[in-house]
Amino acid sequence: MKAAMLYGVKDLRIEDIETPRVGTGEVLVKVRAATTCGTDLKIFQRGYVEKVIKLPTVFGHEWAGDVVKVGEGLEWPKKGTRVRAGNSAPCLHCFMCSKGKYNLCENMTWLWGAYAEYIKVPAHMVRINMQEIPSHVSYAEAAVAEPLACVLHGIEEVEVKLGDSIAIIGAGPIGLLHLLTVKRMGAEKVIMIDLVEERLDFAKKLGADETINAGEENVKEKVEQLSGGYGADIVIEAIGLPATWEQALKIVRKGGKVLEFGGCPPGTEIKVNTELLHYGEVTVLGTFHATPLHFRKALNLIASKTVNVAPLITRRMPLGKIKEAFEILSTSKSDIKIAIEP
Ligand SMILES: [Zn+2]
Ligand SMILES: [Zn+2]
Numbered sequence: 584m585k586a587a588m589l590y591g592v593k594d595l596r597i598e599d600i601e602t603p604r605v606g607t608g609e610v611l612v613k614v615r616a617a618t619t620c621g622t623d624l625k626i627f628q629r630g631y632v633e634k635v636i637k638l639p640t641v642f643g644h645e646w647a648g649d650v651v652k653v654g655e656g657l658e659w660p661k662k663g664t665r666v667r668a669g670n671s672a673p674c675l676h677c678f679m680c681s682k683g684k685y686n687l688c689e690n691m692t693w694l695w696g697a698y699a700e701y702i703k704v705p706a707h708m709v710r711i712n713m714q715e716i717p718s719h720v721s722y723a724e725a726a727v728a729e730p731l732a733c734v735l736h737g738i739e740e741v742e743v744k745l746g747d748s749i750a751i752i753g754a755g756p757i758g759l760l761h762l763l764t765v766k767r768m769g770a771e772k773v774i775m776i777d778l779v780e781e782r783l784d785f786a787k788k789l790g791a792d793e794t795i796n797a798g799e800e801n802v803k804e805k806v807e808q809l810s811g812g813y814g815a816d817i818v819i820e821a822i823g824l825p826a827t828w829e830q831a832l833k834i835v836r837k838g839g840k841v842l843e844f845g846g847c848p849p850g851t852e853i854k855v856n857t858e859l860l861h862y863g864e865v866t867v868l869g870t871f872h873a874t875p876l877h878f879r880k881a882l883n884l885i886a887s888k889t890v891n892v893a894p895l896i897t898r899r900m901p902l903g904k905i906k907e908a909f910e911i912l913s914t915s916k917s918d919i920k921i922a923i924e925p
Contacts, residue, residue, distance in 0.1 A: 585925070586699035587905045590639045593627060595906045600641075600699075608706025610713075611652035612666060616722035616922045617697035618645040618896065619912055620730060621755060621823075622846075627909045643697030643923070644670035647716055647725035654706070660715065667725045667882060668704045668713035669694040671872065675711070685874040686736060697726075698905055700925045712875045717886045723899070723922035724885050727760075727892040731881035732873035734760040734844075738768070739877075740870050741817055741842040745769035748810050750834055752797075753821035753845065754782040756895060756919050759789060761819050761844070763890050766790045774809055776802055781916040789894060806834040813837070820844055825851045832859060832867065840866040895919045 584602040589595050605611050623643060647667040650660045660666055673680050673688035680688050692707050704713060716725040734757065743749065749770045751758045754777035762773055774793040775786040783794035795805045806815055814836035820827050823845025831841045832855060859865050873881075884890045897918045900908045902925040911918055 584700040588639045603703035605652045605654040607655045609654040610650050610704050612648040612702050613651045614646050614925050615648040616726050617643045618726040619921045641696035645726040645729040646697035647722040665716040672708040672712045686872040714882050720886050723896045728881040732877035735877045736873040737844050737870040743768050746771045747816040748772040749817045750774040750815035751819045752776045752827050754786045758821035779916050823847050825853050828853045837863045843869045896922050
C-alpha cells in the first residue's frame with residue numbers, strides 16, 4: 584500500500600509499504616479521508632515528535648474510512664462499515680485510569696499512520712474507541728471528531744456557562760472548534776484574537792462576535808473595552824506558546840478562568856502573578872487530549888450538526904500531494920484543514 588513516510592524536517596515521501604495483516608480482534612480500514620492537524624504540521628516542520636516517534640515514520644492521526652478486513656472474534660464491525668477510531672485507547676486499569684483520568688492513561692494505545700491507503704486498528708481500540716459513522720456524515724467531517732473531542736474535554740473542564748464572555752487566542756483549527764462549540768453552549772460574546780486578518784475574517788463568518796488583530800491593536804485594552812472594563816469571563820489559549828499563555832492571564836476578569844489549551848514546546852515555563860491568583864481569584868487550568876466518551880460525543884455533535892465542522896475543511900487533496908498540502912498549510916492564511924483522500 585502507499586503511505587506517507589516522514590524522514591525528517593519537511594522530508595515527507597510517499598512509499599510502498601506492506602499492507603498490515605489483521606490479527607484477532609483487529610480491523611483493517613481503507614482510509615477515505617485523513618484531515619491535517621496543527622500537531623502534524625509541527626511534526627512536518629520540526630521533523631520529529633519528542634519522545635514519541637522514531638524516524639522514518641508513518642504519521643497522521645485524524646481519519647475515517649471503510650472496514651475492509653475483520654479479524655477473528657469480532658461481531659462488530661462488519662466489512663463495509665464506515666468507521667472512525669482512535670487515535671488513542673486508554674488501558675482502563677492503570678493508576679490514572681482508576682482515577683477516571685483516561686486521557687492521562689499510562690499505558691495508552693496510540694495509533695498513527697492515517698496518511699496511508701490503509702490503517703490497522705488494534706483490538707483494544709476497536710473495543711473502546713471506534714465508532715460507526717452515520718451515513719449522512721462525510722468521512723472528512725468524521726475525521727474531525729478527534730480534535731473536537733480534545734476541545735470538548737477542555738470546555739467541560741473549564742465549565743462554560745450560559746452568558747459567558749469568552750476570549751479565544753488563536754483562530755486556527757483548534758481556536759475555531761472552540762468558537763463553534765462555545766457559541767452553541769450559549770456564550771454571550773466570543774472574542775477571537777489572532778495575527779492574521781484572513782483568519783479573523785473567517786472566524787467572523789463562523790460566528791465570532793468580535794475580533795482583535797494582536798499585531799495592530801492592544802489586546803488587553805481591547806478585551807477590557809469589549810467586556811465593560813473587566814476582562815473576559817473565560818480565556819482560552821489555542822496556540823501553544825508561552826507568550827500567549829501569559830497573555831491569556833492578562834485578559835481574564837477577576838474570578839474568571841483561563842484554559843491553557845495549546846501544547847507548548849517541551850521545557851518551557853510561564854510566569855504567573857501571585858496576586859492574580861490570590862486577590863484576583865483567577866483559576867488557571869490546562870487540559871490534554873480526550874477520553875473515549877469525548878470522542879463519542881464529538882462524533883454525535885458533528886452528526887447532529889450541533890457543531891458544524893464542514894466549513895473548516897477548506898481543501899481536499901490526494902495522498903500523492905500530501906507534501907504540497909503541508910507546504911500550503913505552512914504558508915496559507917486561508918486554509919484551515921486539508922482532507923487528504925487516499
Ligand atoms: Zn489532531
Ligand atoms: Zn490506563
